[in-house]
Amino acid sequence: MTDENTQTPDRRAIGVFDSGVGGLTVLHECLVNLPHEDFIYLGDTGNFPYGPKSLAEVRRLAFAAAARLASEDVKLIVVACNSAAAAALPQLQSSFATPIVGVVMPGARAAVQATRERRVGLLATEATVRSNAYQNALHTLDAGLEVFAIAAPRLAPLIQGGDVFSEEIEGAAREAVAPLKAAGVDTVILGCTHYPLISPMLRRLLGPHVSLINSAEETAREVAEILARKEIDNDREREGRYRFLTTGDAEEFRDVGARFLQLPIREVEQT
Amino acid sequence: MTDENTQTPDRRAIGVFDSGVGGLTVLHECLVNLPHEDFIYLGDTGNFPYGPKSLAEVRRLAFAAAARLASEDVKLIVVACNSAAAAALPQLQSSFATPIVGVVMPGARAAVQATRERRVGLLATEATVRSNAYQNALHTLDAGLEVFAIAAPRLAPLIQGGDVFSEEIEGAAREAVAPLKAAGVDTVILGCTHYPLISPMLRRLLGPHVSLINSAEETAREVAEILARKEIDNDREREGRYRFLTTGDAEEFRDVGARFLQLPIREVEQT
Numbered sequence: 001m002t003d004e005n006t007q008t009p010d011r012r013a014i015g016v017f018d019s020g021v022g023g024l025t026v027l028h029e030c031l032v033n034l035p036h037e038d039f040i041y042l043g044d045t046g047n048f049p050y051g052p053k054s055l056a057e058v059r060r061l062a063f064a065a066a067a068r069l070a071s072e073d074v075k076l077i078v079v080a081c082n083s084a085a086a087a088a089l090p091q092l093q094s095s096f097a098t099p100i101v102g103v104v105m106p107g108a109r110a111a112v113q114a115t116r117e118r119r120v121g122l123l124a125t126e127a128t129v130r131s132n133a134y135q136n137a138l139h140t141l142d143a144g145l146e147v148f149a150i151a152a153p154r155l156a157p158l159i160q161g162g163d164v165f166s167e168e169i170e171g172a173a174r175e176a177v178a179p180l181k182a183a184g185v186d187t188v189i190l191g192c193t194h195y196p197l198i199s200p201m202l203r204r205l206l207g208p209h210v211s212l213i214n215s216a217e218e219t220a221r222e223v224a225e226i227l228a229r230k231e232i233d234n235d236r237e238r239e240g241r242y243r244f245l246t247t248g249d250a251e252e253f254r255d256v257g258a259r260f261l262q263l264p265i266r267e268v269e270q271t
Numbered sequence: 272m273t274d275e276n277t278q279t280p281d282r283r284a285i286g287v288f289d290s291g292v293g294g295l296t297v298l299h300e301c302l303v304n305l306p307h308e309d310f311i312y313l314g315d316t317g318n319f320p321y322g323p324k325s326l327a328e329v330r331r332l333a334f335a336a337a338a339r340l341a342s343e344d345v346k347l348i349v350v351a352c353n354s355a356a357a358a359a360l361p362q363l364q365s366s367f368a369t370p371i372v373g374v375v376m377p378g379a380r381a382a383v384q385a386t387r388e389r390r391v392g393l394l395a396t397e398a399t400v401r402s403n404a405y406q407n408a409l410h411t412l413d414a415g416l417e418v419f420a421i422a423a424p425r426l427a428p429l430i431q432g433g434d435v436f437s438e439e440i441e442g443a444a445r446e447a448v449a450p451l452k453a454a455g456v457d458t459v460i461l462g463c464t465h466y467p468l469i470s471p472m473l474r475r476l477l478g479p480h481v482s483l484i485n486s487a488e489e490t491a492r493e494v495a496e497i498l499a500r501k502e503i504d505n506d507r508e509r510e511g512r513y514r515f516l517t518t519g520d521a522e523e524f525r526d527v528g529a530r531f532l533q534l535p536i537r538e539v540e541q542t
Contacts, residue, residue, distance in 0.1 A: 031475055032479075167537070
């Protein structure tokens with residue numbers, strides 16, 4: 001018998017929250033890479049979007065969301081929302097006993113590992129760019145890095161709107177990518193949970209020699225590592241379940257959410 | 272100046288054909304990985320589907336499609352259709368001067384490279400499984416391989432129908448995957464161009480320790496290698512264009528096609 005088999009499986013679920021459906025791209029990566037774990041996703045769609053709210057207000061909402069998940073006895077919480085992570089991650093980590101992971105540091109770490117010329121681009125919403133969360137994380141990991149942060153205010157609303165293969169989105173993506181190409185970056189962070197839905201378009205626009213860092217994918221990898229190191233993973237032979245809580249309309253969550261999750265959405269519970 | 276810069280760019284397009292929209296997943300991978308090349312895609316939707324037709328009939332249609340692309344002076348032809356590749360690839364290669372690539376061998380090669388236990392699963396339509404094209408290709412590359420071929424007749428029509436994140440598809444996928452799990456394969460080939468649209472679901476059902484081989488991705492890689500070795504690539508600094516020919520209805524092709532291409536579809540010309 002190996003160590004892995006003798007370890008008692010931790011059957012508690014993993015909690016994931018976001019202000020809306022964007023964080024479902026993070027849940028998607030978790031579900032694909034950790035199919036044996038259970039997940040509870042809380043979409044705070046009743047308070048969507050966090051972006052334009054004050055820092056204090058976002059922090060208050062993030063605390064309420066984390067508390068709601070903690071009340072479900074989760075073993076780990078993922079803040080799958082760039083605004084919430086930027087506004088409240090250290091405070092959440094100080095206040096809760098449950099381990100808490102954000103989306104910013106995993107993406108930043110992967111970018112620092114990937115860049116060859118130490119020229120990294122960031123594509124994100126205006127709020128995320130203004131928060132300097134990625135820029136600070138990148139410089140904490142490599143103080144010599146050059147960071148080119150581009151706010152792409154049109155992209156997330158267009159993606160949320162649904163027509164992700166339209167020429168309008170292609171135009172907006174082309175515009176957002178142009179200054180990054182001009183800056184000669186070799187690595188670009190997708191700093192918004194909506195962007196994985198247009199990653200083929202961005203890859204094509206940036207070219208095959210630019211590494212595209214998907215923060216959702218990197219966050220799932222981080223979650224897997226934490227489970228393994230803390231020895232709190234579930235039994236690998238089982239098939240995990242996943243369910244959804246929303247502070248907004250359950251039907252609307254289901255309709256918009258499937259495109260982001262790319263897997264069936266069954267139970268959605270209003271909370 | 273490097274060799275790459277002194278080589279004269281070959282400005283001819285690459286031709287891709289399929290009986291319908293499935294081959295657009297192959298074009299998708301080509302567009303993402305070779306953004307500087309031009310492509311012409313021929314969807315023979317007027318004769319869709321090839322599957323139930325006689326071998327002689329599929330061969331005749333494949334010759335007509337290849338001839339149509341050759342008349343556009345393409346530098347390479349990709350047979351992005353498992354039925355056509357299984358029925359006619361050697362005959363096409365013998366008859367045309369243009370280099371011709373199918374989707375079967377690249378997927379088979381990647382599977383042989385990936386498998387650790389030499390137990391490979393194949394998920395495909397009934398026609399592809401019956402043609403033994405993948406089984407023969409796999410055994411040509413490694414005679415000692417065990418191959419478990421599963422026909423999944425429900426999957427492609429459900430994916431074509433559109434509701435790819437439904438519980439119905441999940442049920443069909445679970446059913447198709449069950450015998451592969453029971454056989455203990457460590458590698459599974461997506462042997463139908465429709466399947467990349469549900470690869471997250473298949474990855475989740477198979478688990479992270481099973482390598483999923485996307486034939487579309489492997490074919491794009493093969494195309495890139497051929498261009499490089501034959502020194503017929505286009506100028507790497509340009510942005511390529513792509514256009515579509517269909518033997519069926521142009522509007523319908525555009526509507527269904529975008530989901531498979533995951534990029535904007537502009538010009539569609541009836542041929």
